[in-house]
Amino acid sequence: MTTLTESKLDPSDAVLDRVVDSGDHWLHPLAVGQHLRIVDLEGNQAVDTFFLDAEDPGDRYSAEVTVRSQGNLYLTTGSVLRSVRGNAMATIVADTCGRHDTVGGACAAESNQVRYAIEKRPMHSCRDSFLLALSRFGGDLSKRDIGANVNFFMNVPVTSEGALTFADGISGSGKYVEIRAERDILVLVSNCPQLNNPCNGWNPTPVRMLVWDPRRTSGARRPPED
Amino acid sequence: MELLYTEELPGGASWSGVLRRGRGLRLVDPSGRANVSATFLRADAPSERYNMPDTLKSQFIARLAAPYVLYSDMGHVLASLVEDSVGWHDAFTGPSDAATVEARFGPGTYQELRNGRHTNAREHLLVELAKYGLSERDLPSVVNVFSRVSVADDGALSWTPQGKAGQFLTLRFEMDVLVALSATPHPLDPSTAWDPAGVRMEFLRLPAPTFEDPSRQCCPYNVRGFTLTERLFL
Numbered sequence: 001m002t003t004l005t006e007s008k009l010d011p012s013d014a015v016l017d018r019v020v021d022s023g024d025h026w027l028h029p030l031a032v033g034q035h036l037r038i039v040d041l042e043g044n045q046a047v048d049t050f051f052l053d054a055e056d057p058g059d060r061y062s063a064e065v066t067v068r069s070q071g072n073l074y075l076t077t078g079s080v081l082r083s084v085r086g087n088a089m090a091t092i093v094a095d096t097c098g099r100h101d102t103v104g105g106a107c108a109a110e111s112n113q114v115r116y117a118i119e120k121r122p123m124h125s126c127r128d129s130f131l132l133a134l135s136r137f138g139g140d141l142s143k144r145d146i147g148a149n150v151n152f153f154m155n156v157p158v159t160s161e162g163a164l165t166f167a168d169g170i171s172g173s174g175k176y177v178e179i180r181a182e183r184d185i186l187v188l189v190s191n192c193p194q195l196n197n198p199c200n201g202w203n204p205t206p207v208r209m210l211v212w213d214p215r216r217t218s219g220a221r222r223p224p225e226d
Numbered sequence: 227m228e229l230l231y232t233e234e235l236p237g238g239a240s241w242s243g244v245l246r247r248g249r250g251l252r253l254v255d256p257s258g259r260a261n262v263s264a265t266f267l268r269a270d271a272p273s274e275r276y277n278m279p280d281t282l283k284s285q286f287i288a289r290l291a292a293p294y295v296l297y298s299d300m301g302h303v304l305a306s307l308v309e310d311s312v313g314w315h316d317a318f319t320g321p322s323d324a325a326t327v328e329a330r331f332g333p334g335t336y337q338e339l340r341n342g343r344h345t346n347a348r349e350h351l352l353v354e355l356a357k358y359g360l361s362e363r364d365l366p367s368v369v370n371v372f373s374r375v376s377v378a379d380d381g382a383l384s385w386t387p388q389g390k391a392g393q394f395l396t397l398r399f400e401m402d403v404l405v406a407l408s409a410t411p412h413p414l415d416p417s418t419a420w421d422p423a424g425v426r427m428e429f430l431r432l433p434a435p436t437f438e439d440p441s442r443q444c445c446p447y448n449v450r451g452f453t454l455t456e457r458l459f460l
């Protein structure tokens with residue numbers, strides 16, 4: 001049984017409020033204690049999201065450690081998003097959708113060739129967005145720093161016989177998920193441009209990002225703005 | 227198929243090496259208790275490496291078994307599972323680490339236990355990758371060979387013992403692949419006595435996959451995956 005949990009935070013108190021269009025990337029630091037809410041504005045939009053320690057890219061999100069630590073494959077309120085070293089990076093504190101995926105990964109130009117057609121390589125993909133975001137951020141972050149990500153609002157049911165399916169989304173217009181940073185992290189987002197399967201309802205749409213800071217001060221490192 | 231040589235991988239130990247295109251590796255579990263945490267990188271360009279989500283979603287599977295294949299993050303087939311007496315190898319609960327091993331088995335230092343010390347898959351794989359100049363940032367997801375973790379309708383994970391003495395899995399390498407292995411207990415195995423099981427590694431020379439090869443033909447995705455991989459060698 002899925003439990004939906006709403007947040008008490010008021011958007012008028014947010015320190016950041018911006019819309020990320022489909023096909024765009026967003027790389028933003030979150031300081032420990034800050035909240036990030038991702039709002040699925042029009043519904044059924046997959047938001048591919050990855051987490052890196054803000055100072056040490058060797059410590060990054062691990063889907064494997066996350067699911068085995070909670071004993072469950074799906075993410076929802078209460079899920080602690082853990083790193084390869086077992087550290088808590090963020091906790092899902094509110095969720096009006098109910099289930100999020102973490103084994104479907106990100107679409108890529110190269111995997112689209114395998115999954116759909118060799119001619120699909122030119123189509124835009126999440127991995128290309130991740131790579132551009134990391135390149136623009138500076139430092140030496142690159143493809144090697146990307147692991148299996150979270151797909152907020154995406155429904156990837158697994159059967160007890162070991163099959164994996166991409167089901168119709170269970171998200172809808174205005175549904176949201178909210179996380180609290182448990183350490184200083186970088187949040188890497190691709191608002192998914194996939195047009196070859198129903199993960200975005202065949203129509204990729206914008207999402208809204210809201211950040212709250214309990215201290216009302218950021219102090220976090222800012223990435224280059226678009 | 228030609229058996230080239232055999233090596234033992236004792237329980238609690240790790241191994242790495244480059245397996246060239248056309249070679250095979252058969253892992254044999256004499257005790258029926260083994261778990262082997264395994265990972266795979268392209269030997270000549272290791273930023274290309276095993277990708278768990280691409281492997282699962284491209285073949286619509288939540289387990290690994292013959293005749294499925296292991297995909298890299300660049301749309302290439304690193305290896306095919308060509309012989310498999312088991313039918314289920316875990317793809318998404320990751321390697322054991324120092325914390326999971328200490329919580330289950332207690333501390334087991336070298337000072338106290340010498341080479342019977344408690345080891346874990348994550349540190350094993352970090353050490354093996356470091357032999358090739360690779361770091362924590364290069365460590366991909368792992369496959370837990372011989373281990374079954376199934377998912378209930380509500381998402382609950384359950385580890386199920388399935389071992390039979392003599393069980394085996396054979397990988398055929400479709401590219402030159404850096405392989406790293408750790409023969410250590412699965413992180414969800416509930417046993418609390420430190421007695422890790424070893425495996426036998428049989429190194430093989432295998433014929434190239436034909437057009438009718440079961441791994442190539444098991445789904446249309448793999449037909450394209452093999453085509454894209456074979457283009458590397460034209």
